[in-house]
Amino acid sequence: MKIIIFSNHLSSIPVIDYFNTQGLLKAIVSTDKLKGQHLGIENFCNKNDISFFKVNRRELLTVIKQLFVDIQPDVVIMFGFSYRIPADLYEFPTLGFFNVHFSMLPAYQGPDPLFWQMKNGETSGGVSIHKVDSGFDTGAVVMQEPVTFIPGETWGIADSRHSLVAINMIVQLIAQLSQQNELKELAPDDSNLCYYARPKASDLTIDWETQTATQVEALVNACNPGAGGAVTTFKQQIVKILEVSQVEAEGEEDTVAGTITYANDNGLYVQCVDKKILRINILKLNEGFMTGFKLAAIGIKAEERFENSTFQYQEINN
Secondary structure, eight states: OOEEEEEOOGGGHHHHHHHHHTTOEEEEEEETTOOGGGGHHHHHHHHTTOOEEEEOSGGGGTHHHHHHHHHOOSEEEEESOOSOOOHHHHTOSSSEEEEEESSSTTTTBSSOHHHHHHHTTOSEEEEEEEEOOSSSSOSOEEEEEEEEOOTTOOHHHHHHHHHHHHHHHHHHHHHHHHTTOOOOOOOOOGGGOOBOOOOOGGGGBOOTTTOOHHHHHHHHHHTTTTTSSEEEEETTEEEEEEEEEEEEEEOOTTOOTTBEEEEETTEEEEEOTTSEEEEEEEEEETTEEEEHHHHHHTTOOTTOBEEOOHHHHHHHTO
16 A cells, blocks of 8 residues: 655654554655644654655645656545645545544534634544545545543643544554445534634634633633734733633622732732633743743732733734
8 A cells, every 4th residue: 555644743753654664655745834843744754764745735736746646646644734635636546535634523624623622612622534525624524533622731732632543543544444444434413514714813812801711711722832822912012821720719890801910929810801810820922931920020010901902913913
């Protein structure tokens, strides 16, 4: 069997290594958007003499189509790949072209399902493997595995846990295909069908006027580390909050949401619209990453306030 993997996702390295060791892997395809820690995919391929192709959208129908003609792959797996696949490619592999998606499809179709599930306060997600077709995450699902969200986990932790599940599922998929077992298509639960586009600047921003403490915490976790933290404004400066904790306390009725209620040796505490209190644990300012405790120690005072502002939307888009 000949396998090609399309991936921009660092967590794909274990499955790349596994199939390479088995002598089944013929190439890795990534995009020109590969950056940051995910460059580790390219480094791993170079170190292990794995054919690696970094392409833009236009090159899918030139460079990669020729690659398919040369290799004649039996199976192609997408694991975190950001471009839509043209029919000339997804119809090419003899045993199928499959995508790994971090939700229980058809729920949470779209490019960042973990963000939206976490922001929306879902308690359970999952991993789906589906056939690639002309739509976004709309092909027939052939494998699914539920994954429960851990209270308080960040996007990064959830992503790693979903990736471990996905790797095992991919290995099982290839085992079934190699045994020439017919893949059973799962019946979709269309009552859960929903599509979420890539998060916009406003989706990453805390709205102190409407979001409860639970919703603010969910957004903060969903933004860490991918978006660099949930965005707010403090003294006309963009601030990104990366970690908060709810405390067993209740604020005052007439206190404006976003107001710092305590700033002392125990840290920085903010009241939300539902009068619940959040302890601000980690923030990113222009001056660097800081703890709430350090901000309190250097002079941030009670009654100062985090605010909503259109200024923050313009800044985050730059």
